[in-house]
Amino acid sequence: MLNSQSTTLIACPTCQKKSPWSSENPDRPFCSHRCKLIDLGAWANETYAIPQQDSEEDEVFSEDLKIDPNKRFL
Ligand SMILES: [Zn+2]
DSSP: OOOOOOOOHHHHHHHHHHOETTTTTTTSSSSSHHHHHHHHHHHHTTOOOOOOOSSSSOOOOOOOOOOOTTTTOO
């Protein structure tokens, strides 16, 4: 820890961008005034929804029933 200045980074609720939590940012915890307005507007419209980030993709590998040509019923 060479730097004694520890800045607390917070994630913007709107865009998840990390921004320093400081008194110089009147829009905290948002990164910008724009994000603050977006969030407030979303709440007002009752359309606020936390985006669900599903990292797991449900890829169903359908196994094709391959018929072995060597196994023929003669
Ligand atoms: Zn933001």
